[in-house]
Amino acid sequence: MTGAVAIGLAGGIIAGLLGVGGGVLFVPGLVIFLGLDQHQAEATSLLAIIPVAIVGTYVQDRYGNVRRGDALLLGLLSLAGAAGGVVLANALSGTVLRDAFAGLLLIIAGQFVRRALASGDGAAPASAAANSHRREKA
Amino acid sequence: MQVVPEASLHRSLRLAAIGTLAGLFSGLFGVGGGSVIVPLLVLWLGYGEHAATATSLAAIIFIAGFAALTQGLYGNVHVLDALLIGVPAVGGVLIGTWLAQRIPARTVSLLFAGVLVLSAVELILR
Numbered sequence: 001m002t003g004a005v006a007i008g009l010a011g012g013i014i015a016g017l018l019g020v021g022g023g024v025l026f027v028p029g030l031v032i033f034l035g036l037d038q039h040q041a042e043a044t045s046l047l048a049i050i051p052v053a054i055v056g057t058y059v060q061d062r063y064g065n066v067r068r069g070d071a072l073l074l075g076l077l078s079l080a081g082a083a084g085g086v087v088l089a090n091a092l093s094g095t096v097l098r099d100a101f102a103g104l105l106l107i108i109a110g111q112f113v114r115r116a117l118a119s120g121d122g123a124a125p126a127s128a129a130a131n132s133h134r135r136e137k138a
Numbered sequence: 139m140q141v142v143p144e145a146s147l148h149r150s151l152r153l154a155a156i157g158t159l160a161g162l163f164s165g166l167f168g169v170g171g172g173s174v175i176v177p178l179l180v181l182w183l184g185y186g187e188h189a190a191t192a193t194s195l196a197a198i199i200f201i202a203g204f205a206a207l208t209q210g211l212y213g214n215v216h217v218l219d220a221l222l223i224g225v226p227a228v229g230g231v232l233i234g235t236w237l238a239q240r241i242p243a244r245t246v247s248l249l250f251a252g253v254l255v256l257s258a259v260e261l262i263l264r
């Protein structure tokens with residue numbers, strides 16, 4: 001139980017700091033510290049993301065940042081893809097899925113290293129600069 | 139709240155493409171899909187960073203919700219663990235946004251990259 005709470009806090013802090021998902025930390029956390037298999041970890045991560053997305057949306061909407069029409073359209077148009085992705089994940093073996101996920105982590109790590117090296121000249125990649133308005137330097 | 143102009147077919151097709159890609163990515167890897175949505179909203183629809191992130195968060199409620207539901211049909215969702223992670227994560231976000239004003243973005247990015255690489259190695263060696 002303490003492990004799960006620690007994973008949630010860590011993922012949330014990262015999401016707050018960098019503007020991108022804790023999900024990418026939830027999955028390995030669930031596998032490494034709670035012993036879930038890759039499919040269970042991904043499924044559980046998806047559910048765990050929802051409270052953050054709801055609260056985040058509420059706060060951002062109060063700032064007037066949410067384009068509601070687009071968000072609704074985007075959400076509805078993503079449902080088939082989301083179901084397809086889940087079916088695909090479950091068609092793969094746990095080992096293949098886990099290695100693919102590890103590859104994804106390495107790609108994201110590479111993006112953040114690039115971002116760190118580029119910081120200061122405004123060349124941060126789009127997904128990583130979400131909180132830039134909160135920082136004096138960025 | 140920004141006034142959204144009547145969406146053209148072109149625009150809707152782009153939103154459909156972004157949604158489909160993000161959905162596949164989210165469902166396949168168990169993540170929100172924001173790292174797909176945010177850059178594409180910026181590149182294809184001319185969004186600013188803040189609007190892209192905020193709109194992405196709202197779309198993720200649908201994406202993660204439906205993907206979690208589908209995973210539930212496979213019996214893969216551990217509901218208690220999800221709550222134990224998801225609820226503290228909300229508090230974590232508040233701490234993170236507070237910290238963001240006090241820690242250089244570069245340091246955080248490098249630390250995060252290090253954690254991701256360690257996690258990847260741990261997963262591969264399993």
